[in-house]
Amino acid sequence: MPNPRVIYWFRTDLRLHDSPALKAALDLNPECLYPIWTWDPHYVYRARVGPNRWQYLLDCQSDLSKSITKLNPQSKLFLIREAPQTLFPKLFKQWKITHLVFEKDTDAYGRERDQKVMALAAEAGVEVVVRYGRTLYDPDELVKQNHGKPTMSLNQVQAAGKKIGEIPRPIAAPTSLPDPGDTSLDFEQEVPESKPDINAIQREGEEESYAKLAGPNGDFAIPTMEELGLKPATTQHRGGETxxxxxxxxxxxxxxxxxxxxxxxxxxxxxxxxxxxxxxxxMHFGSLSCREFYWRCQDVVDKYKGHASQPPTSLTGQLLFRDMYFGAQASLGFAFGQTYGNSHCRFIPWHIPSKIDTSSGLITGEYLVDNAQAEIYFQRWREGRTGFPWIDALMRQLKYEGWIHHLGRHAVACFLTRGGCYVDWERGAEVFEEWLIDHEAACNIGNWQWLSCTAFYTQFYRCYSPIAFPQKWDKEGNFVRKFVPELEKYSQKYIYEPWKAPIADQKKWGCIIKGDGSSTLIDGKKAYPKPMFDFPTQREICIEGMRNAYHIGLYGNDSKVLDGTWRKLFSNDAEGPTEGSKGPPGAMVEHEDADGQEENDVHEPPGPKTSRRGEADNKRITGNETEIKYHKREASQRTLDGMVTRKKKRNNSDIADHT
DNA sequence: GTAGCAGTTGCAGTG
DNA sequence: CCACTGCAACTGCTA
Structure with a gap:
């Protein structure tokens, strides 16, 4: 048996302390150890990653690389610019690798990638060592101990966890690291397909992620934001284990x-x-071990003289929720991230639903505009110009800093979905995915389902008010003043509902409440938008819609959802894309009149139409002074990509009937 | 099987 | 300041 020549593949564990996988690598007593990172095109082109999270990743990599070099001046984090699925066979051969070691990843994509890599290793005769250290418990174990079912409550996590045994104590960081061996790369680089490039919008310069295998200087260095063509980060939060x-x-x-x-x-x-x-x-990047965090907290609690808090609200409780979401994702796979085909997610006919690839059953990443008003609500929410200062402050903080408080996430998520706009939670999850520096797929998806009352939580009549809720902590509105500075001079009385301030005061305070926020100046005067709807009215509409959908009681994997016949169960007057009894799968809508329509005119509100809600519609406030009535069909303005046809729909219902 | 209670984080009103 | 209630009513868990 030759001396082990080991690749340690860093992914979700950018740290040296408490790494069971790194310990396993060192326990092999390797002749040489290559700490590497592969530049996965999934992250570069397919996941939604804004500049702030990119910067955070680069911070983590730089810090880790420095820490490795401190332990062994010959070593560092070797960043290799190729997809792991094509790189590894060549690397195994060139560096005469005997072992590949990495931390187990139970994300839906992670599993697929790792299965492929493990198959390649087997072919090359390379032994693969996998250890787990990403959550308190291995999610697969948790699911197994939860009778093979996704963990949908904290109770289930705690019961299953008890059966697994004590959460492992953290492992100390290594005090030395073996040398890497020869690092030459005498093989052709395979540049991955960049299309579709979901992150194109994040870039302003030329993207050179794959310019050369070992980077522009051939030294395996961590790329700069410029090299990746990314817009500069705006967040003050910094990554790294140190x-x-x-x-x-x-x-x-x-x-x-x-x-x-x-x-x-x-x-x-x-x-x-x-x-x-x-x-x-x-914890997302693994620059901190959650078990380290858990035990450091638990040890304080155990010797605390006063009254310590308990799960679910305590710090350790927060970590248990993280495990709950990982367990749900580990069990449900790709279906966890969408309603369509998800056995544990309630079906609600939200506005602007995801497009579905009927061959794979997966959402495509695009969505359909069933209703122009809902699209406007969504865009105004995203851009922080809803006219509700609390919501707008949070969305602006989210975009700029990449982090908002958990309860702030509740507020904006409830507002977008069941407590305001009645927009699909998948739209909101996509925005969070792009902007959060702590975006963790399992937690993000789980929390969006929670807040939209489609899974984990059911009390849809408990609805966050954009006015009353923040007043519990911040009567003065200092948070709003910080992130919506145009309202800085508003009095405490009007800071959360500035549209109620008398015009004279609005002028005195240097900001008029007018328009839809698309312009910060109106007639040369500073302006903040009018609220985009009357909140109490919209809240009632949403609760009624939720009550109805709960009563009908469909889940994402119901055959009626899969084939589109759910429409027969919903009234045409119900909220959501329900017009007509026939339609394509999921919550998608027919677009008979889509041809010839401009792709981008969704931002233009339709002209006044007959109200189907009478009073409720008349109370609606709009940003552009024009009363917007809405009607489900008129807004079908996006050109379909040919994927959705009546024929396909029929095929799919045939399939669904057999399942 | 089923009744009763609890559930990470609502709101408005009352005492 | 807190604690309690009614609102209209969900699922999971326990006994």
């Missing part, structure tokens, strides 16, 4: 904070400093 451990130390040093932490009591309006730990992005 920072993470320092932050953790500071939290743990404050025993009262650590032991008595109760999430619902922390203020979503707090900034400088924020009310929660800001450790979530570190």
């Amino acid at each position: 920072i993470a451990l320092k932050m953790l130390d500071e939290i743990i040093a404050n025993e009262d904070y650590t032991a008595t932490f109760e999430k619902p009591k922390t203020a979503p309006t707090a900034f400088e400093p924020q009310a929660t730990t800001l450790l979530s992005p570190h």
Whole structure:
């Protein structure tokens, strides 16, 4: 048996402390160890990643590389610019690799990728060692102990966890690392297909992710934002294990904070400093081990003299929720991230639903505009110009800083879905995916389902008010003043509902409430938009829609959802794309009149039409002074890509009938 | 099987 | 300031 020549493949574990996989690699007593990162085209082109999260990733990689070099000046994080699926066979051969070691990844895409890589390793005679350290429990174990079912409540996580046994104690960081061997790359680089490039919008310069295998200088260096063609990051939050451990130390040093932490009591309006730990992005990139975090907290709690908080609201409770979402994702796979085909997600006929690839049963990443008004609501929500200062402040903080408080996420998610716009939670999840520095697919998807009351949580009549909710912590509106500075001078009385301020006051405070926010100046005067709807009215419409959908009681994998016949169960007057009893799969809509329509005219509101809601519609406030009535069919303005036809629909219902 | 209670974080009103 | 209620009513868990 030759001496082990080991590749350690970093992915979700950009750290040296508490890494079961890294320990396994070192336990092989390798002759040489190559710490590598492969530049996965899935991340570069297919996932939604905004500049702030890119920057955070680069921070983590740089810090890790420096830490590796500190332990062994010959070594560092070797960043190789090729897809793992094509790179590894060549690398195994060139570097005479005997072992490949990495941390297990239970994300839907991660599993697919790793299965492929493991097959390639087997072909090359390379032994693969996989260890788990990403959550408290291995999600597959958790699911197994939960009777093979996705973990849908904290109770289930705790019961299953008990059966697995104690959460592993953290492992110390290594004090030395073996040399890497020869690092020459005498083979052709295979450049991955860049289309479709979902991240094109994040770039302003030339994208050179795959310019050369070992980077422009051939030194395996971590790329710069410029090299990736990305727009500069705007966040002040910084990644890396060194920072993470320092932050953790500071939290743990404050025993009262650590032991008595109760999430619902922390203020979503707090900034400088924020009310929660800001450790979530570190756990996403693995620059902090969640088990390290867990045991450092638990040890404080165990010796705490006063009354310590308990799960679910305590710090350790927050980590258990993370495990719950990982367990749900591990069990449901790709279906977890969508309604269509998801056995545990309620079917609600939301507006602007996802397009579905009927051959794979997966959402395509595009969506259909069934209703022009809903599309306007969505765009105004995304851009932080809804006219509700609390919502807009949060969305602006999210885009700029890449992080908002958990309760702030609740507020904007409820507002977009069941408590305001009645827009598909998948739209909101996509925006969070792009902008959050702590975006974790499992947690993001799970929380959107929670807040939209499609899974995990059912009390849809508990609805967050964009006016009353923030007042619980911030009567003065300082948070709004910080992120919506045009309202800075508004009095406390009107800060959350500026449209109620007298015109004279609006002028005095230097900002008029007018328009839809598409322009910050109106007639040369600073302007903040009117609210895009009357909240109490819209809230009633949503609750009625939810009540109806709950009563009908379909889940994403119901044959009626799969084939589109769910429409027969919903009234045409119901909220959502329900017009007519026939239609394509999922919540997609027929677009008989789509031909010849302009792709981009969805932002133009349709002219006044007959109201189907009478009073409710008349109360509606719109940003552009024109009363917008809505009607389901008139808004079908997006050109279909030919995927959805009556014929395909029929085929699909045939399939569905057999299942 | 089923009744009763609890559920990470609602709101408005009352005492 | 807190604690409680009614609102109209969901699912999961326990006994």
